[in-house]
Amino acid sequence: MTLILYVVSLIFCKMAYTNKLATILRHFVPVFVTQSLNVYFRTSYSFAASFDITYKCPLKCKHCYFIRQGYNKELSDEEWVKIFHKLRKKGVLVAIWVGGEPLLRKDLVRKGVEIFPFNWLITNGTLPIPNWEKVVVWISVDGTKPYYEKIRGPVYDKVKSNILSSPVAFRLAIVINKLNLECIEDLILEWVEYEKCIGINFDLYTPSIGEKGDLVLGNKDISNILQKLLKARNKYGDKIMVTKRMIDLHKVKNRSKVIGKNCLVRNVISLDPLGRRKRPCVIVGADCNRCGCTIPYLFTSALKYYDIPTYKMFLTHCL
Ligand SMILES: C[S@@+](CC[C@H](N)C(=O)[O-])C[C@H]1O[C@@H](n2cnc3c(N)ncnc32)[C@H](O)[C@@H]1O
Ligand code: SF4
Numbered sequence: 001m002t003l004i005l006y007v008v009s010l011i012f013c014k015m016a017y018t019n020k021l022a023t024i025l026r027h028f029v030p031v032f033v034t035q036s037l038n039v040y041f042r043t044s045y046s047f048a049a050s051f052d053i054t055y056k057c058p059l060k061c062k063h064c065y066f067i068r069q070g071y072n073k074e075l076s077d078e079e080w081v082k083i084f085h086k087l088r089k090k091g092v093l094v095a096i097w098v099g100g101e102p103l104l105r106k107d108l109v110r111k112g113v114e115i116f117p118f119n120w121l122i123t124n125g126t127l128p129i130p131n132w133e134k135v136v137v138w139i140s141v142d143g144t145k146p147y148y149e150k151i152r153g154p155v156y157d158k159v160k161s162n163i164l165s166s167p168v169a170f171r172l173a174i175v176i177n178k179l180n181l182e183c184i185e186d187l188i189l190e191w192v193e194y195e196k197c198i199g200i201n202f203d204l205y206t207p208s209i210g211e212k213g214d215l216v217l218g219n220k221d222i223s224n225i226l227q228k229l230l231k232a233r234n235k236y237g238d239k240i241m242v243t244k245r246m247i248d249l250h251k252v253k254n255r256s257k258v259i260g261k262n263c264l265v266r267n268v269i270s271l272d273p274l275g276r277r278k279r280p281c282v283i284v285g286a287d288c289n290r291c292g293c294t295i296p297y298l299f300t301s302a303l304k305y306y307d308i309p310t311y312k313m314f315l316t317h318c319l
């Protein structure tokens, strides 16, 4: 069933390049089969790995899970490259470059990009954005200028000018929390017509266990946000990277089917700056029952509900 739906979704999705399609088919048929085994037989095949390639970062964002983890050491280039090869041999296809700010170790990330067939670079945009093949670039912009700066500090103009002066097509990565929820519509308006912004992704803030503070979204906030995202999705289609099924699963009454002990992201290998496995995922110490990360909703929508628009969105945006 998964396989049939996967192939059907490929036919419907707007894949422009035949060689890219061939790569995806070659790699992702086994991935979708093994991920389905994970769902039904609770096996733990990992097709993706995230690397906290450095602990360093010029920013101190209020919402950042990584800062709370308090790292102050990292592996050398040689140590990391050994790990990349090992994981590639084990079947990891998608490398997710994070940190800290991954572009502070740009040469190392470049080496990693050569090793993995698919790569996601998640950057704060304070450094020039590299124009590399095989890389999906995500730039974290958590608000229109005043909201952004409340969370990320006074670097909005620098980030925006880096983005505008770069030829690279990118997706925006937005984390909605209590401090920026008012600017969602304006933020979409600011970026949606910009040609090189080819997708806008929304995560909801994931709090730490026991966290109450000024970032945490209440149930009513979540419901309002989901309505706004649904409206945007209806208006702008696939550019808004949450499908209707994902939005539905995000509803407070449905969330337990997706997150907590049911979360499919637990199979992704996440390594800290010293190359050690992070559990349950990159957000060590997260309150999994209040998780707002989009990936578990995407995986569940695709692998448990066989949702064609989600497959299409994934194949269009994430590879
Ligand atoms: C830790 S950052 C590392 C990459 C880079 N420094 C950046 O900011 O894009 C990776 C992503 O996680 C997001 N993030 C940080 N803390 C989060 C949280 N508590 N809940 C959800 N997303 C979070 C950031 O906004 C960013 O998009
Ligand atoms: S730029 Fe990224 S790693 Fe740095 S503090 Fe902000 S979210 Fe965390």
Ligand code: SF4
Pocket (backbone or CB within 6 Å): 206, 259, 260, 263, 264, 265, 266, 280, 281, 282, 283, 286, 287, 288, 289, 291, 292, 293, 296
């Ligand atoms: S924080 Fe979210 S993505 Fe991570 S393991 Fe928990 S539920 Fe899954």
